[in-house]
Amino acid sequence: MRSSTIYSSVISCLAAVTAAQTAPVWETLPPTPQLPGNPAGTVTEINGVKIWHTEFGTPVDGQVPVLMLHGGFGNSDYYGDVVKALMANHHVIVMDTRGHGRSTMDSTPFTYELYAADAAALLETLGHAKAAWVGWSDMAIGMFAALLDSDNSTLVDRAFAFGGGHNPQSTNATFSSSATYAAFIGRATEDPRGDLKAFAAAVETLESTQPNWTEADFARIKLGDKVTIADGQYEEAVALAEPALLHSWIAGSQRVTLTNVSHFAPLQDPDQFAAKVEEFLSA
Ligand SMILES: *[C@@H]1O[C@H](CO)[C@@H](O)[C@H](O)[C@H]1NC(C)=O
Ligand SMILES: *[C@@H]1O[C@H](CO)[C@@H](O)[C@H](O)[C@H]1NC(C)=O
Ligand SMILES: *[C@@H]1O[C@H](CO)[C@@H](O)[C@H](O)[C@H]1NC(C)=O
Ligand SMILES: *[C@@H]1O[C@H](CO)[C@@H](O)[C@H](O)[C@H]1NC(C)=O
Numbered sequence: 371m372r373s374s375t376i377y378s379s380v381i382s383c384l385a386a387v388t389a390a391q392t393a394p395v396w397e398t399l400p401p402t403p404q405l406p407g408n409p410a411g412t413v414t415e416i417n418g419v420k421i422w423h424t425e426f427g428t429p430v431d432g433q434v435p436v437l438m439l440h441g442g443f444g445n446s447d448y449y450g451d452v453v454k455a456l457m458a459n460h461h462v463i464v465m466d467t468r469g470h471g472r473s474t475m476d477s478t479p480f481t482y483e484l485y486a487a488d489a490a491a492l493l494e495t496l497g498h499a500k501a502a503w504v505g506w507s508d509m510a511i512g513m514f515a516a517l518l519d520s521d522n523s524t525l526v527d528r529a530f531a532f533g534g535g536h537n538p539q540s541t542n543a544t545f546s547s548s549a550t551y552a553a554f555i556g557r558a559t560e561d562p563r564g565d566l567k568a569f570a571a572a573v574e575t576l577e578s579t580q581p582n583w584t585e586a587d588f589a590r591i592k593l594g595d596k597v598t599i600a601d602g603q604y605e606e607a608v609a610l611a612e613p614a615l616l617h618s619w620i621a622g623s624q625r626v627t628l629t630n631v632s633h634f635a636p637l638q639d640p641d642q643f644a645a646k647v648e649e650f651l652s653a
Pocket of ligand 4: 394629
């Protein structure tokens with residue numbers, strides 16, 4: 371390598387470090403936290419695959435548990451610091467979506483209805499008639515699928531949807547060129563678990579073809595103010611008009627925007643995320 375090339379590499383490294391230091395938090399992907407105590411968790415056979423899940427806090431009389439559902443290409447660890455804040459006062463359940471993290475997949479194509487059925491079946495297996503569901507991104511959509519299913523919806527006491535949408539067009543077309551996307555996908559593909567190629571193809575097919583809902587579908591959701599449509603002030607993954615649209619389509623729903631965060635709020639400001647979930651739980 372010629373010294374001028376080395377010199378320019380050093381300069382560009384320094385520039386990258388400086389940019390990382392000065393970038394506002396909503397343009398960064400902070401390190402993935404661990405779940406409190408980094409638990410071994412439990413694996414349960416559900417709908418033909420092995421679903422990894424674990425629980426925090428203690429059941430409280432008269433309170434439903436909180437079911438935390440992570441987004442596409444993520445896993446429950448992404449909620450680590452949010453769980454840490456919530457578990458003091460709540461019984462919290464996390465599960466890795468099929469194919470993600472420590473859960474397995476089979477050859478069945480992913481659908482949001484299947485994600486919903488897995489989550490509902492886990493609750494049933496654990497003996498819970500209902501839970502407060504917190505869904506992020508793909509699992510905000512999976513949670514909508516649960517709400518639109520006559521059986522699965524009976525297990526949803528209330529729903530907090532962060533960064534969901536009603537069709538593939540509600541994804542922001544510039545998301546894939548953002549710094550957070552590059553960091554997130556890089557991190558996801560470094561995760562050595564499972565058959566990465568089959569997994570990535572299954573998630574990409576799902577996200578590019580589903581869901582396909584309209585206003586008439588969302589009009590069937592009757593939980594009123596027990597539904598919160600949440601987003602980040604600097605949301606980069608979902609079109610900016612989407613949260614207000616979903617809010618207008620779900621009668622009586624609440625609308626919350628987290629400040630100074632993007633689609634990756636649970637990593638960027640877990641305490642604010644937990645505080646908004648607390649408000650939702652007490653509504
Ligand atoms: C969830 O919905 C699916 C599809 O309708 C159904 O097969 C399954 O039994 C439901 N599970 C629960 C626990 O409601
Ligand atoms: C989406 O749903 C509408 C009906 O609401 C249907 O006409 C259309 O073909 C569907 N599109 C896809 C891609 O499935
Ligand atoms: C997509 O995100 C960018 C910045 O993250 C924003 O400027 C743009 O308005 C968004 N596009 C839509 C359609 O919401
Ligand atoms: C948001 O970030 C800006 C710039 O870093 C800062 O000045 C402001 O106080 C922050 N606002 C909140 C509500 O944290």
